[in-house]
Amino acid sequence: MDPEDFAGGPGTIDDYEGLPCYRPGSLPPEIEYTDDLLAVYGDAQYALGRLATLHRSVDNENLLIAPFVVREAAMSSQIEGTNVTVSDIIRHEVDSPPERAAADSRDVREAYNYVDAVRQGFARLSGSGGDGDSEGISVELICDLHEVLLSDVRGVDLNPGEFREVPVYIGSPDGSAEGARFVPASPDTVDLLMDQLVAYVNRGSYPPLIDVAITHYQFETIHPFQDGNGRLGRLLMMLQLYDAGLLPEPYLYLSAYFNRYRRQYLDYLLEVSRDGAWEQWITFVLNAIAEQAIDAYDCGVELQSLRDDYYSRFPNRPAVRDVIEYVFEEPYLTAPRAIDATGRSRQAVYDAIDALQGEGIVEEISGSERYRVYEAPAVLDIVGSP
Template identity: 75%
Template sequence: MDPDDFEDGPGTITPYEGLPCYRPASLPPEIEYTDDIIRVYGDAQYALGRLATLHRDVDNENLLIAPFVVREAAMSSQIEGTNVTVSDIVLHDVDGTPQRSAAESADVREAYNYVDAIHEGFERIEAGESLSVELICDLHETMLKDVRGEENRPGELRDVPVYIGSPDRSAQSARFIPANPQTVDLLLEQLVSYMNGGSYPSVVDVAITHYQFETIHPFRDGNGRLGRLLIMLQLYDAGLLPKPYLYLSAYFNRYRQQYLDYLLAVSRDGNWEQWITFVLNAIAEQAIDAYNCGIKLVGLREQYYSPFPNSPAVRDVVDFIFEEPYLTAPRAIDVTNRSRQAVYDAIKALEAAEIIEEISGSERYQVYRAPAILSIVESP
């Protein structure tokens, strides 16, 4: 990283043991409401509002929450270079499962932890907590629990420098060196204070604070995933997102190079317009995609209900396969509270209707898959 490249940027270079660490400027920045920003702001607000109407019209919110959370976790993990799929995450707690993808077991566990962190974050905000350094650290610990070495210290702010875009993990080849570790705690406190106050409309502030969080890079690892989760939590806290329905990782993964370049352009040149436009476009596009995905899931459930108007146990199992598209009878019995015989009869009926299919090939511990649901959730 060449400090001369950042002379025109809004931040400053704060050296640490000879390393040129970049300290972002205090928030808020001065933002000009250009035509592009006004346009994408309107698009994002409209798309989020339409997504909220879908939530209001669904009688069982888990019909949407479970598929969307797993989808976001899979895409977020893929950004980090893994092969984790939706199926891998759903299958995580299913014993005797069929062959998984090529993903490493530690990567699958990490993706599953991300699911836990999403639920934890939303539950704590819903319970009345504000965004805080403590909450952020707790979510980081949940994300990295049992999957990283002690050197990455889950839940603890970093006290060492980190290097971004360094092929050999050296300072010399780094594209960017985030904030001096001695300033991380102060910078994060200031950022959280801004998150709970803000100066601009919430969707604009989300773009601003996501840049700030990633530029501070407060942890040794997991900053990208946690930063994307914080976007959802901020939108939820602002009343713009009813539940964790927004999987921004899909957009950031699709435009990964632009994401990295535009982040860097804010630090180098103060190019906030380009960055804010990019993030608001992501929010708008993914909110539209989530709405369309939700409509498909709601319609598919009605289609599955239709042949069984007088079979409440079958309908309960149908609801369950939307939450967990890989099905085992013991798990379905636990979740639906139906009798063993009722669940087995329901599974038999759903298999006969080709709504689920047996995939384990086992005589005793059978695993079923709901292919149409997976097709919707796993679509890019």
């Protein structure tokens, strides 16, 4: 990293044992409300508001929460270089799973850790995390979620849940400081910068959607952990939107957009540091929110419509309807797990699965006589293609 490349940016260069490290500038930056920025802000605000209406039209929130969280986990893991699919993550929940489509068990565990971290983060902000008290976004919460993300996966030996005490290098093909495209904040400043960032997250300065873009840049530029910063940074965006009252549940999977436009994502982050290109970066994030909110809304409507269609086929069979509900939460299912989830008798669940098979709603895929695994192809078609 050449320090001269960052002379026009909002930050400064710190020396760490002879290594130049970039310290982001203090928040808030000065943002000009151009017509273009206001237009995309309006689009994002509208799309997110419409997405929030899904929350009011379903009687079982897990109908949407379960597939949406899995979608985000799959996309977030793919950004990190895995081949994990939505199906891989869902199958992870099934005992004696069928052959996985594209990922080894380590990659699936990494993605499923993301599912766990999303659920824990939303639970703690809502006050349902165990002690009944809600909490704001804090350094403690950030570190705890980082520890969840890195549990038993790559990076587990890199001090999960603890801020780094060594420098890290971004975009270095050989892993060296000399080849790095960017060297984040000096380890000597990480604690202070994270305290300042969390204070800003809870105080804010601009409308929440703009502050989400600003603070995501700041988090990724600080790069407070040795590994897992990207996954955690994307999760924090959802938590901020929830904390601001703009997202009632984890319905928004921004990782799909960032994965699709990965090069622009990385370039625009760097251009803020080099040139102070805030409008370009904020516009990019607002476009991500708008596009993914539209996609999530359409997905939610499709899921509800499909569920209603399935219900209409069994108007007087409550046990079958209970299993249908479970199918949307777990599109790969087994009879024992469906019995536990629905509370229905063994015979009622087996009869329900037979009925769903007869309608083509589920298909047996394990080829086993004793331990059968079923999938719901129409549900997977909707959930599996963000």
